[in-house]
Structure formats: structure tokens, C-alpha cells
Amino acid sequence: MLFIMKRSFDLSKKPRPGESLIEALLFAAGVLSVFVTVAIVFELGKEAMLFFADPDMTWVKFFTMTKWQPGIGQYGIWALVSATMTTSVIAILIALPLGLASAVYLSEYASHRARSILKPVLEILAGIPTVVYGYFALLFVTPILKNIFKDGIQVYNMLSAGLVMGIMILPLIASMSEDALNAVPRSLREGAYAMGATKLETSLQIVLPAALSGIGAAVIVGISRAVGETMIVAVAAGAGPNFSFNPLDAAETMTGHIARISGGDLSYNTIDYTSLFAIALMLFLVTLTLNLVSQWIVNRFRERYE
Amino acid sequence: MEINYAIETNDLSIHYGNFTAVKDVSIKIERQKITAIIGPSGCGKSTLLRAFNRMNDFVPNSRVTGEVLLHGNNLYGRNVDPVEARRRIGMVFQKPNPFPKSIYENIAWGARINGFKGSMDELVEESLRGAALWDEVKDNLKESAYALSGGQQQRLCIARTIAIQPEIILMDEPASALDPISTLRIEELMQELKKNYSIIIVTHNMQQAARASDFTAMMMIDDNRSGGVIEFGETRTLFTRPTDKRTEDYVTGRFG
Numbered sequence: 001m002l003f004i005m006k007r008s009f010d011l012s013k014k015p016r017p018g019e020s021l022i023e024a025l026l027f028a029a030g031v032l033s034v035f036v037t038v039a040i041v042f043e044l045g046k047e048a049m050l051f052f053a054d055p056d057m058t059w060v061k062f063f064t065m066t067k068w069q070p071g072i073g074q075y076g077i078w079a080l081v082s083a084t085m086t087t088s089v090i091a092i093l094i095a096l097p098l099g100l101a102s103a104v105y106l107s108e109y110a111s112h113r114a115r116s117i118l119k120p121v122l123e124i125l126a127g128i129p130t131v132v133y134g135y136f137a138l139l140f141v142t143p144i145l146k147n148i149f150k151d152g153i154q155v156y157n158m159l160s161a162g163l164v165m166g167i168m169i170l171p172l173i174a175s176m177s178e179d180a181l182n183a184v185p186r187s188l189r190e191g192a193y194a195m196g197a198t199k200l201e202t203s204l205q206i207v208l209p210a211a212l213s214g215i216g217a218a219v220i221v222g223i224s225r226a227v228g229e230t231m232i233v234a235v236a237a238g239a240g241p242n243f244s245f246n247p248l249d250a251a252e253t254m255t256g257h258i259a260r261i262s263g264g265d266l267s268y269n270t271i272d273y274t275s276l277f278a279i280a281l282m283l284f285l286v287t288l289t290l291n292l293v294s295q296w297i298v299n300r301f302r303e304r305y306e
Numbered sequence: 307m308e309i310n311y312a313i314e315t316n317d318l319s320i321h322y323g324n325f326t327a328v329k330d331v332s333i334k335i336e337r338q339k340i341t342a343i344i345g346p347s348g349c350g351k352s353t354l355l356r357a358f359n360r361m362n363d364f365v366p367n368s369r370v371t372g373e374v375l376l377h378g379n380n381l382y383g384r385n386v387d388p389v390e391a392r393r394r395i396g397m398v399f400q401k402p403n404p405f406p407k408s409i410y411e412n413i414a415w416g417a418r419i420n421g422f423k424g425s426m427d428e429l430v431e432e433s434l435r436g437a438a439l440w441d442e443v444k445d446n447l448k449e450s451a452y453a454l455s456g457g458q459q460q461r462l463c464i465a466r467t468i469a470i471q472p473e474i475i476l477m478d479e480p481a482s483a484l485d486p487i488s489t490l491r492i493e494e495l496m497q498e499l500k501k502n503y504s505i506i507i508v509t510h511n512m513q514q515a516a517r518a519s520d521f522t523a524m525m526m527i528d529d530n531r532s533g534g535v536i537e538f539g540e541t542r543t544l545f546t547r548p549t550d551k552r553t554e555d556y557v558t559g560r561f562g
Contacts, residue, residue, distance in 0.1 A: 077412070187403040189364075191405065191463070193361065194359065194397035195393075195420075195466065195470060196389055196392045196416070198389050201419050206415075207404070209407075210405075301404035305406040
């Protein structure tokens, strides 16, 4: 006995107001976030243009001088970029290998139990306020470095800030990479094991390359966090632009400089004021370039699985 | 007369926690023959197959009792390295699972980690020929394995398995995800492969077992939902004059 559903044959369109409303709301949310981003870049660009329009400031000075003090005609952005680069490179040198290693451990080696404890802890670490990391760098790491390097190291130094910044982004890289490794289908691991591969060979030569796009994303986010990080470097790296790539020196990063100067009394339409926007624009460009480069690298080397 | 068996099991049972998935299997699988394992869904066919190359090791809480003998050595003996065992017992899975690398690298990788020293180009060609895939891919060895069709991917998986020259090849429903033409090619390939390898195949498809295998093991679950081999013998006999009523019902399509 078949149950026959009574059904009309009317196929004309039915009004569904709920659908349209949700669609409109979702669209508005998308547009808003794009609008805010565009507005920030626009405002940044507008103020920065005033700085770049200053007759005394030339591109040659901007990129070749090694001192930054716009008030007295010194426009060398490298004095700030060098510190940003040095601290970020140290941070990545710490966070990438350690983060990847812990991701591989969590995803491939850890027992279910160990993983269910360690992963949440890792994610809590990522939630520690950066000002805490800053004082951790200054009051804990720096004294240790002082013991090692004695008089060779300054009280405020890029090494301490970079190391702690690496610790800060480590959980981020580990957690995101672990997600990427975990997303690699089990069938690929089984295929490798069935070929007589060891756990290490499977993890490093099959799973890791297959997860490269996700790991790349983790590294991009990590680098962006490092370049944009403000509190740690403001507290521990030094206060005052200094063109130096020596990690033992004190130096001020682009972000640290913006934080310090904008906290003081600044009058509108001075070169000091507009210069902050120029730095911010540079920061934006640096992050953008890093993103593009990393994306290119990832696309070049990733192994695509379906 | 002494027959050299590829694999012998003695009272082999496989447990997951307190549950016994496969119970007391004692069979002798002959060399250079195709042995099919058939039975309804959930009767432990794949579990049994995976016990032959210790793939069940990766399932948490799994435990094996009894013996799996390879050249008289128990695969589950104390000194057995599962990695070494898997190098001698290859496996082809239900869903083609080529590595996300080039066709060439799919074959070269396994050989390399197994310490292959000879000419890699020759090995790749030989293995692809062995899997009846060479003519189709010889001009695009550098392309990703994922560019191949499902049937080609499965033959690539067979090629990478024979590249490490195992003694036994386990196949877990290797054709179930493939169309009839690809299935036929895999079956033809199995007939070629059995000249050099012992093949154990799990299949849902009774025609396939009847067509392609020399021996058949019929599995069925008991009242405790543990799977066991209820009848084992030459495929022709098992399909035409089964001794067990349940086998007869199953192979004649009365259930399952």
C-alpha cells in the first residue's frame, strides 16, 4: 500500500520574505566590513599624502636616510623598518620550527588523550594579552640575556622582544598548522603506511606537503601578527628609532614608534603628525607584500589533494 | 606434498576493546593465487584483510590474538617490525588514494623510502607497465596523479605497490568505486599479477569473486556479531557445491 501525498500542481513562485530578509542582512554585513577596510586605507592614504607632499621630503631621503626625525628633516624610514624586520625575523625563526614541530606532534604522534589536553592549552596561550608578553620580555627574558651577553646587550633590545614575540605567535602557528595537518585525509596516511613508510616519513613527506596551503596560511597570519605587534616591542625593544639589524641593540619598530608618538601631544597638520600615517601606510604595504609573496610560495609548492 | 603458503592464520581473532570483530580464523592462503574474501556488509572482511599487514595497528584499542604466519614467522610476534612487514605485504585500498604528487613521484617515493638503489626511471616504467598504465601516462609522468581518472588512479596505486616488490598484495574492494570497464581492467590486471604475487581480495561483488578468484573465503557474523570464516575452498566448488547452507543462500543471492 503506497501513501500518496496530496499535492497541487501549482509551480508558480511563492513569496518567501524570510529568505530575502536574511539575504539582505548577510549582504549588508559583508558590505560593511569591506567598507570599513576601504575607509581605513583611504584615511591612511589621505593623511600620508600630506606627508609625502611636503617639499622637504623626497623619496630618495625616505628610502636612503638612516635617521627618522621628520621634525628636523630626517626622513629615513629604514630606521624603523630595520627594527620591524629584525624582531619579526627572530619571531618567525622561533615560531615556525617550534610551531610546526608541535603541530606535527599533536596531529600525527600525540595520543587522543594528550591531544585533547594540549590543544586547548595551546589555544589559551594564544589569548594572553600582549602587554603581559611585553613585561615578560623586559623583566624575565632580558635579565637572562643580560647574563649571557653581559655588556654586549642593551637593556632594551630587539632580541628579547623578538624571542617573546615568537613565543606569542607560536600557538597561533601550531594551532592553525595542526588544523591543516588534521584535514589531510586518513586514506593518504594509510597509503603511505601500506608502502612500508615509517611514521616520520609519512608525516614529513606525505602529510606535511599535502597540508602546505593551510600551513602557509598559518605562517602568513603569524608574520602579519609579528609585523603588526605593538605592545611587546613598545615595552621591550626600545624607544627611539635606530637603524640597526643587530638584535642586541635597542631600536624602535614602526608600530612601537606610532604608539609612542601618538601618545604624546601632537598638533594636527604638523609633519610629525602626518608622518605617522606615512609609517602606517608603509606597514600596510609591508604586510600586503608579505601576504602576496607567501601566497605565491604556497601555490608554487603545495601538493593539491581532492 | 609440501605446499608453500603465502599466509597462514591460526585461530586469528581481532578485538576492538571488548568487542570481537573477527573470531577464530584459521585459513591457509596459497601462493600465486587469487583468494577472495566475501560476505555480507559488516562481517569483518576488511578487518581480517587489514590484519594481514597490521593496518589495524592504527585503530585505537585494537588487539589481535592467534597467529598470522608469513614464512612460518608470526606477524604479531614480539620481534616483528610492522613497517618491515608492510614492505612485504602491499595493499590497494577501496578508494584510490594516490599521493598528491606527480605520477612519477607516486611510484618513486615508495621505492626510495624502501632503499631502492637502481635506476628509478626504469623502475617507474616497469611498474607502470606491470599495472597496465604505462601507455596512458608515459608522456605526462610529471603531471599530478589527481589528473588521472579513478580507474587510472587505482592502477597507479597498484603500480606503486608492485614497485616495492611485495610478496603479497592485499586488495580491499579495489573496484567498488570504479565503472564496469575500469573494473574489468583491474580484474584482467589481477590475472597478470598473480604470476608473480599472491593476491587476497575483499569484494562485495559475488560475480567478481566467481570470475576472478581461485579460492574463496566466505565470512558471516555469529550471534555476538563477531565475523568468522564459515567456508573456505576452491572458488568453483564454493560457488557450485557449497557445504554450508548459509554460503549457498548468500552466493545464490537469497540474502545479502
